[in-house]
Amino acid sequence: MADHIDFEALAGAMPDPVLVVDTDVVLHYVNPAGAEVFGWRPEVWLGRSILDLIHPDDVANVLSSTGTMQAKRIGTPVEVRVRLADGTWKWVEIVGYNALDIEGLHGLVVVARDVTRRRMWEVAGSDTVRFQQVVQHASSVTLLLDRDGEITSVNAAFTRLLGHDVSHVIGRKLVSFCTTDDANDLEFSIEKAGTEVKPVSCEASMRHVDAARPPLPMRFEIVNLLDDPVVEGLVVTGYDVSDLHHARRTLEHLARHDALTGLANRSVLLDELERVVDDHRNAAVVFIDLDRFKPVNDLLGHESGDELLRKVSERLLDSVRPGDLVARVGGDEFVVVAYDLCDRVQGQALCDRIDATLSMPYLLIEGPVRVTASVGLALVDDDATVTGLLADADLAMYEAKAARRGEPERSISQRQRNANERRRLADDLAAGLGRGEVVAFLQPIVSMELGATTGLEALVRWQHPERGLLTPAAFLDLAEDAGLDLLLGDVVLRSACAAIRDVDPAVSLSMNLSVTQLADRALCDRISGILAEYDIDPERLMVEITEHATLTRRAGGGKVSPEHTLEELRALGASLCLDDFGTGYSSLTHIRRYPLTAIKIDRSFVAGVIDHPEDRAVIAAMVGMAGALELEVVGEGVETEEQLAALRTLGCDKVQGYLIARPLPPDQVGDWMRTRGRNWRAPSSSSRID
Ligand code: C2E
Ligand code: MG
Ligand code: MG
Numbered sequence: 045m046a047d048h049i050d051f052e053a054l055a056g057a058m059p060d061p062v063l064v065v066d067t068d069v070v071l072h073y074v075n076p077a078g079a080e081v082f083g084w085r086p087e088v089w090l091g092r093s094i095l096d097l098i099h100p101d102d103v104a105n106v107l108s109s110t111g112t113m114q115a116k117r118i119g120t121p122v123e124v125r126v127r128l129a130d131g132t133w134k135w136v137e138i139v140g141y142n143a144l145d146i147e148g149l150h151g152l153v154v155v156a157r158d159v160t161r162r163r164m165w166e167v168a169g170s171d172t173v174r175f176q177q178v179v180q181h182a183s184s185v186t187l188l189l190d191r192d193g194e195i196t197s198v199n200a201a202f203t204r205l206l207g208h209d210v211s212h213v214i215g216r217k218l219v220s221f222c223t224t225d226d227a228n229d230l231e232f233s234i235e236k237a238g239t240e241v242k243p244v245s246c247e248a249s250m251r252h253v254d255a256a257r258p259p260l261p262m263r264f265e266i267v268n269l270l271d272d273p274v275v276e277g278l279v280v281t282g283y284d285v286s287d288l289h290h291a292r293r294t295l296e297h298l299a300r301h302d303a304l305t306g307l308a309n310r311s312v313l314l315d316e317l318e319r320v321v322d323d324h325r326n327a328a329v330v331f332i333d334l335d336r337f338k339p340v341n342d343l344l345g346h347e348s349g350d351e352l353l354r355k356v357s358e359r360l361l362d363s364v365r366p367g368d369l370v371a372r373v374g375g376d377e378f379v380v381v382a383y384d385l386c387d388r389v390q391g392q393a394l395c396d397r398i399d400a401t402l403s404m405p406y407l408l409i410e411g412p413v414r415v416t417a418s419v420g421l422a423l424v425d426d427d428a429t430v431t432g433l434l435a436d437a438d439l440a441m442y443e444a445k446a447a448r449r450g451e452p453e454r455s456i457s458q459r460q461r462n463a464n465e466r467r468r469l470a471d472d473l474a475a476g477l478g479r480g481e482v483v484a485f486l487q488p489i490v491s492m493e494l495g496a497t498t499g500l501e502a503l504v505r506w507q508h509p510e511r512g513l514l515t516p517a518a519f520l521d522l523a524e525d526a527g528l529d530l531l532l533g534d535v536v537l538r539s540a541c542a543a544i545r546d547v548d549p550a551v552s553l554s555m556n557l558s559v560t561q562l563a564d565r566a567l568c569d570r571i572s573g574i575l576a577e578y579d580i581d582p583e584r585l586m587v588e589i590t591e592h593a594t595l596t597r598r599a600g601g602g603k604v605s606p607e608h609t610l611e612e613l614r615a616l617g618a619s620l621c622l623d624d625f626g627t628g629y630s631s632l633t634h635i636r637r638y639p640l641t642a643i644k645i646d647r648s649f650v651a652g653v654i655d656h657p658e659d660r661a662v663i664a665a666m667v668g669m670a671g672a673l674e675l676e677v678v679g680e681g682v683e684t685e686e687q688l689a690a691l692r693t694l695g696c697d698k699v700q701g702y703l704i705a706r707p708l709p710p711d712q713v714g715d716w717m718r719t720r721g722r723n724w725r726a727p728s729s730s731s732r733i734d
Pocket of ligand 2 (some may be wrong): 501556588623
């Protein structure tokens, strides 16, 4: 080491800023660290008062510190804000040393230290105590994770919900508390959050400390604050979503099961048959129809009818092997799918067994009854199709029924006659579509809050020259079988557009789409063409799809997936509504797949909202679910004031139904909009002025 210290070099080597000022705080020297910390070149400030660099609120502190320094040699340290070259402020602690009498200095030496970071901690700290209390007592879980996903802080909600003691939680990974099934997903989400600026959300089932308790489904939001100097971690907020899961399960069960008997419903059956056919699995399909069910209902009342159907279901379940499927597909119709059964002898034995069990007397509360069943069999073979199998089993059942009555020929010829009639009707429809017999009736959709008409739903009607006005039930499937439904869709849209030409552009137009339309590559182009013809903004269009339509898989032949068509329509500006909600597979995952804006609660639930608590509960669950997904809820089929009031209480946004208006013929739409458009209950005042 040198025996003589070079003080210039010393000042240059100091990591903290060192300044020398005179008694007027005019700057005479600044070391390189000072220039670097404050960001300006020394020439700019040499010879000027450093007070110009100090925040106006802190000037008094500096002056008082220099005052004490003149008397005491070492001044009191003060914290002040110094203006940097870029105009921002930096907190520094400065302490002065009186070197006025020291040879070679003759000034006040000021040493400064950057304390910005510490100040931030202090500011955060003063808020932290209060905030900690808030977080600690919040109902949602709040956790802080480090870069490796290990928990560094946790609030009381975690212990309250899952029972784990805080001391066992800190330092462990969050994923170690979730079920093995969800561990990968959660881990992935945490890793993803660590690399992204956007918050990441995920769901995971979390284990309770008491292993006997079921895991708790939780939704997590992870926010990346790893680069925040105060937090330096991932902030995780978690909510208990078991209510939502429960609602989801109830809906899924309801959507797949018949409420009365608890058996699988038609959609499950179709799904299952599709699988059997795809897998070429050996199976027998048995169609069962009760022969004398109606008299039981009529003579003993509906309750006895229901009781009988429940007993029939139990007997059916008892007569098949575990794993076979029993579905209720209509009022008194059932279908059994018996697996691994490949020959007709075995199949017939099963049919006989079912026939025999169902024919035994039933002891109902009202007294004993006896019904018989007609049973028909179809076997899955190599070129089986779902509709073919059901039709074969149905036909066999029909023949059995006719044989029982001793009238085989007539029944079969009746079916033949039906087929001929359908063919004739299909020819009529093709001609009628060209002759303008098919039109759209429009049913108002009103806002619950205002009573104003916000939309009109196009519902197809066929003015048949001989049979009168026909509703879709009479001809829609016919149109589909005859390949006329794309044309029908276009005709309906044109008719609806013409009818709403003079209607307020704020009113939307809803149209129903069939399975075939959804699979049509050119649908979106045609729709946009028709809308343009009538000068109607595509934003006004609301497309209604049923869950069944979106689920039906159609392959090949230039067909596209429903998702593709729906995305295209969305891009065009149209909104999407899921129609008949609750009657298909209403699973959340399924709903999330589509860019929906609204759901329409099926009329069967609305019909039961007053008398059946289950229907009410299901609607409540649907409204809750829609709320969570920010979807609008429309209640359809409202026929009474009581139903309207109940839907209002349950939180429906919009309603539609005979109470408000039946579907209106096109020429009555303008009139409705003028007189009832603003409030469906009362003719509006404007109509009186007119
Ligand atoms: P949706 O779309 O669910 O239409 C609602 C149905 O409920 C309509 O039957 C309507 O007339 C009826 N409705 C409305 N309010 C009430 C009420 O208060 N009480 C009762 N009991 N019924 C009410 P509609 O017109 O017979 O149509 C039946 C179904 O046919 C529609 O169900 C829709 O899925 C389909 N559909 C109708 N028009 C078209 C169309 O142009 N294209 C396609 N692909 N399907 C259509
Ligand atoms: Mg509809
Ligand atoms: Mg509907």
